[in-house]
Amino acid sequence: MSKSNVVELGAEFDSLFQLHHDAVYRYCLRRLGTLDAEDAAAEVFTVAWRRLKEARADNNRAWLFAIAYRVIGNHYRSRRRRRGLVARLAGVAYEPLAEPPLEFEILHRALAELRPTDRELLQLSSWDGLTRIEIAHVLGIKENAVDQRLHRARSRLKARIDSLNTGSPETKEAPA
């Protein structure tokens, strides 16, 4: 590879960073909290730099989120190796919030008690604002499965919220 190629790749990377650094950072923040979000975002772009030739010209955002998804998974694994408390991990995603309204608090608890796949789907859709096609790319599933899974995840979330509001024993179940 010539040095001119390196320069071209550098420009492409700069553009990628400029456009998407905030979305990637927020993605990491939602899942890791303030303590690790910045490092995780930096790791996402480090991987992106090495894999720049694989970037999807049609949808760089989905490509970056797919990287972020794996980086976050790796962070979780590292954390669990260190301390391994599932509940702690589920809770830390919302650390940056200031005192949240009660309805949010219940929703966050309900989210934390969902299966990781359900939680991720809901967050990618509602918080990260990804399209159905982008979600499919990030999670490595078929596009037509996204709608079905989203529907099921929303139903489960609603059931959790309802049971939390009524204090049903179901709420004591450990998060997945």
Add this chain to the structure above:
Amino acid sequence: MIDLLERADPARDANPDFIRLRAKVDERIHRPTAKPGIRRPWLNAAIAFGAVSAIVALVAILRLQQPSIYAPRLDGLGEVPGIEDVVKLASGGVQTAAVDGDTIWVVTALANLLQRISAVSGDLEMTYAIDSHVEGVVVGGGYVWLLGYDNGGEVLRFDSSLGNVDLRLPLGGAPAHGAVWFADNLWVSNDQGQLQRISANGEILETSVGELKGAGLGYLWVNDPSTGLISSVATDGTRGEIVIPTFEGLDTMSGNGVRSVIEAGGRLWLLDGDFPWGTNLSVFDPATGELESFGGTTFGLLAIVEFEGSLWVTSHTDHLLIRVDPETGEVTRFSVPGKAGGVFVADSSLWVSLYHPGSLVRVDPAALLEAGDIVVDDWDRFPHRLLCTGDPAGPRVILEPNSWIDYGSWSVIQAQLSAQGFLVCANGFVDGDATPAERAAALDEGLTEAGISGPYVLVAAVDGVHSARLFAEGRSDIAGVVLVDPIPIGFGDFYDELLPDLDGHPPWADLEETVAGDLGDTPLLVIGHDPTAVFLSRKFIEGAGAEAATTLNRYWREGLEFYSGLSTNSRPLEAEKTGLDYVLWDRPDLVVEAVIEVSTNP
């Protein structure tokens, strides 16, 4: 609902510090060398020219737990299909190995031992104690060169005719990252990206900048800090005649980037250890200048060698030896009985070093068991497999490992039970993040897909007991249960309260107890480790104190009583001379006997 969810986004108004984030990225992608003082997670040491490539930081990446204090009974390894010779080594396993003709030199992981093994006879011929923490070994110039971690990093020249270290050379203030014997010289790069060329008589001929990746095609291959690319170094020291078009050589300190390079079939193969993406194998063709990715293969690739026209790659995380056809790209995975580290060729045979149980094994590739089919690959987890062997019409035995351990841990037990007419299915789920419920569901799904119905004898080790109990819950097809040193309820919390100053309990104590019912009158044997065994290792005791070790051991022993109470038809067993969590390795015979007993117990 959707609106509420959107409004509840905790990061909706959060913005990153652009400059700081960009600085962090730039630091990672433009800095080719180590940050001083950071212990490297991967050490690419001992890339012996044309023979061995091995990663030697196995202690850090495998398990925090130390090996059993007992010498494992390795005899059974020879009964595992495809395993021909077994060379028993010191507990602690192989750190790295190098080949010199028919001699294999091994550095052990924990005990600072250098061992000489005959590749022809498989005999352990000599063991030398080295007065230094040694992490790598390379052979060349009539000497054995050891890469030492002490004194800020040093090279030790070992004279095998005298049986001692006769020369020590400093390594520029950082331990070795990699070493190769090439063009009649020893080339060593350290963690700070300093490359030294050392003559056989111990003279430092040249010091330059670069990070060693391996040798092949008549060149040395070094990460070039000025471009972040891997480029050639000719025998006369000329650099950059060939440049590999990859950025993968950039960031070895975070465990990413190209780990080693070997030549095969006139091309250069690059083993890339990029964790978030799994690992990757790429091939560089010097004729075209093209670099082609072979795609991700599996997690945790460690070492690579060419043997009989195929590439052989070890994967320690899921107990696999992987064969890659360099022409067709076909990938075949084989089960090996332990955590594989190095892979190399000696005496015209393929050898694999197992970190645990510490041994070298000569393998017959044609007789190895292919890994089971993937039955669950969900949520980006590492693939889950079910490996079934034995008589399809025989009584069914399910082996559920503890987390972080794959089904290779059952190899000896599986081979012995299969030989006795059982149909034995080992559940392979290496992802320690999987919850007990997920593991139980995966096991059920795997058995259903394989068409293997009950009744089953269920055997579970350590924290695998949680998923096993969930699997058994509500079923009427469990003929018997054997629990092998099950982890006591609340052990992780007890550990943390007892030892608040240590860095948390071991990872395998992470899984919380899963609520599951009892086993009624199902025949149950609960095998506990040797009651006189101390908790963990001598190293642990040095750190935490003997009293803490005794307390933890007592807690574990008392916890076994809970499990014995799960059935009205149970019996406790003590496995003499077994370490905690090491019953599978130390006394496989006892587990086999237990399975036979519960399967014949009415």
